[in-house]
Amino acid sequence: MAPHDLEGVLTLYQEVFGHAYAERFEARFSWAHGDNLYPDDSPKWVVADGDRIVGFLAAMPLPYTIAGRRVIAHTTCDYMVHPDFRFHGIKLMKQFFSECENCVTCDDIEATKKVTEWLGARTVTPMVTYLKVLNGRALAASARLAGLPEIVYASGTALLKLADKALMAGSAGIHVENVGDFDSSFDEFSDRTAKNIPATVTRDRDFLRWRYGERSPHSSREIAVATSPDGSMQGYAITYMSSEKRPTGYVLDLQAERGPHEIRATRSLLAHAARTLRARGAVTMKYHAVDAPDSTTESHMKRMGFLARNRTNRVLMVKFSDPALQEIAEQPRNWNYRYGDAEVSHSLA
Amino acid sequence: MEVKTLIKGHILNEIIQNGDLQIADDTPLIDEGYLTSLQAVELVMFLEDQFEVEIDPIEVDEENFRDLTSITQLIEGKLA
Numbered sequence: 001m002a003p004h005d006l007e008g009v010l011t012l013y014q015e016v017f018g019h020a021y022a023e024r025f026e027a028r029f030s031w032a033h034g035d036n037l038y039p040d041d042s043p044k045w046v047v048a049d050g051d052r053i054v055g056f057l058a059a060m061p062l063p064y065t066i067a068g069r070r071v072i073a074h075t076t077c078d079y080m081v082h083p084d085f086r087f088h089g090i091k092l093m094k095q096f097f098s099e100c101e102n103c104v105t106c107d108d109i110e111a112t113k114k115v116t117e118w119l120g121a122r123t124v125t126p127m128v129t130y131l132k133v134l135n136g137r138a139l140a141a142s143a144r145l146a147g148l149p150e151i152v153y154a155s156g157t158a159l160l161k162l163a164d165k166a167l168m169a170g171s172a173g174i175h176v177e178n179v180g181d182f183d184s185s186f187d188e189f190s191d192r193t194a195k196n197i198p199a200t201v202t203r204d205r206d207f208l209r210w211r212y213g214e215r216s217p218h219s220s221r222e223i224a225v226a227t228s229p230d231g232s233m234q235g236y237a238i239t240y241m242s243s244e245k246r247p248t249g250y251v252l253d254l255q256a257e258r259g260p261h262e263i264r265a266t267r268s269l270l271a272h273a274a275r276t277l278r279a280r281g282a283v284t285m286k287y288h289a290v291d292a293p294d295s296t297t298e299s300h301m302k303r304m305g306f307l308a309r310n311r312t313n314r315v316l317m318v319k320f321s322d323p324a325l326q327e328i329a330e331q332p333r334n335w336n337y338r339y340g341d342a343e344v345s346h347s348l349a
Numbered sequence: 350m351e352v353k354t355l356i357k358g359h360i361l362n363e364i365i366q367n368g369d370l371q372i373a374d375d376t377p378l379i380d381e382g383y384l385t386s387l388q389a390v391e392l393v394m395f396l397e398d399q400f401e402v403e404i405d406p407i408e409v410d411e412e413n414f415r416d417l418t419s420i421t422q423l424i425e426g427k428l429a
Binding site for chain 1: 386
């Protein structure tokens with residue numbers, strides 16, 4: 001893709017999705033592909049019919065730590081084809097897999113997932129969703145969710161706050177506070193925690209500052225840090241208020257160091273997230289992630305008042321050129337992978 | 350059953366999902382919008398399974414999948 005093709009890409013996007021979405025797309029495209037951590041390793045391709053761009057694929061590079069090794073893997077972050085030229089999506093995907101050594105992707109579009117798998121990526125696992133009701137009466141005005149006891153719909157924020165206190169108890173000794181930015185402690189935390197996780201996005205300061213920085217789609221995020229009595233960082237959570245029809249808070253990332261403080265740190269961070277999101281008017285709070293053998297397993301989340309929803313159609317898929325890395329990456333239990341890591345989260349408004 | 354007949358049947362009944370549609374051997378399947386990338390992949394999976402052949406992704410292009418004739422030729426070439 002040449003620089004002058006960008007106009008054609010934007011025109012195509014607008015033609016298919018409309019003007020309002022196209023404006024947001026332009027800003028997000030610039031952040032994801034021009035302003036990322038490896039701008040010289042951000043390949044993009046277009047399919048043209050004469051002078052007209054009818055399809056494009058922009059691959060986004062991200063850092064991963066797999067079995068202690070830092071590697072770059074690309075995701076098919078922005079990929080679309082005009083409805084009249086849908087066969088040609090294959091051309092773009094073939095180009096992606098021929099030029100990008102490693103691929104980690106989390107997509108929810110069936111056609112894309114099928115083509116990705118056909119070209120050699122392996123399906124690891126779908127993401128799971130946990131939901132917590134922050135304001136039952138407000139929820140009752142708009143929806144009835146399967147599996148939710150009726151009493152929840154009659155409960156205003158005061159009653160649910162009280163319930164949360166009991167559910168999320170057991171976090172003594174952990175202090176949580178909001179911070180404005182990602183400092184060097186996030187680098188140290190990332191180094192420490194990656195040692196105990198076979199497969200993860202490398203969430204060091206550089207990554208976090210880009211992913212949740214001023215130009216990102218989620219620049220209005222809040223960062224909460226949990227520390228133990230000796231001041232050592234035990235975890236963090238990044239939350240975001242969505243401007244959806246029903247105000248919804250998202251926990252885009254949640255990390256707690258595996259060890260003696262892990263469960264308390266997770267409880268504290270989620271309790272803090274519930275308080276702050278509720279105060280901002282969120283009716284529900286959502287957390288999507290690949291299931292991991294850590295403090296966010298279903299049993300832990302349920303004990304903290306989260307309802308486990310069905311497995312989502314967002315599926316983690318991987319293809320690493322090194323067979324040793326591929327073997328590790330194909331195992332769901334090896335991953336620490338959260339919603340904010342996935343390209344599918346970028347379009348959350 | 351003849352290779353072309355099997356392929357045509359699958360395209361009409363499973364890909365296009367309209368058994369009453371009339372397509373000629375040279376109906377341009379891609380240009381007419383009958384074959385999207387997803388459907389092409391699904392067709393490839395059917396062809397590999399049905400005829401016990403391997404189709405490399407590099408062979409999945411506008412030339413080999415242009416119409417019923419070209420798809421049939423691709424498969425018959427592998428069976429020969």
